[in-house]
Amino acid sequence: MNEIPGDLKFMKSHEWARVEDNGTVTVGISDHAQGLLGDLVYVELPSVGDEVKAGNACAVVESVKAASDIYAPVSGEVISVNSALADKPETINEDAFGEGWIFVVKPSNLAEESEDLLDPDAYAELIENEEH
Numbered sequence: 001m002n003e004i005p006g007d008l009k010f011m012k013s014h015e016w017a018r019v020e021d022n023g024t025v026t027v028g029i030s031d032h033a034q035g036l037l038g039d040l041v042y043v044e045l046p047s048v049g050d051e052v053k054a055g056n057a058c059a060v061v062e063s064v065k066a067a068s069d070i071y072a073p074v075s076g077e078v079i080s081v082n083s084a085l086a087d088k089p090e091t092i093n094e095d096a097f098g099e100g101w102i103f104v105v106k107p108s109n110l111a112e113e114s115e116d117l118l119d120p121d122a123y124a125e126l127i128e129n130e131e132h
Helices: 032-039 108-112 121-128
Strands: 015-021 025-029 040-044 055-065 068-072 076-081 103-107
Touching: 015 108
Parallel strands: none
Antiparallel strands: 015 025, 025 103, 040 055, 055 068, 076 103
16 A cells, blocks of 8 residues: 555545645645556646635646546645646656645635544545445
8 A cells, every 4th residue: 555644634535735834735636546547647737826615626637547626625825836747747646745746725724624634544544445
């Protein structure tokens, strides 16, 4: 099974969220998700300044197999996007929990919304149940 970093929270739809020291939230998709999607060929990023709502689609990743919506784990304003993914979407395949991050949100309701996210153990259990 893939290593799951302990400082992340997850959505059931396989997005991860990392609360940074400055209170922002970095978002990406899990290593498990990129493995299911296969080789990524395109990433549609949200725009800086966009307001995103927890649970709503705000980005898209496309692989040779399928296109998948990326959902916001928390509500807030997009303050940064990983524009390097436009030229190198495969970065997500290579480093899903690191250089393959997708966007950063300045959250508007972090305390409440983060309670709805899965911790690494619960996420590992979710993956395991999906595979059986």
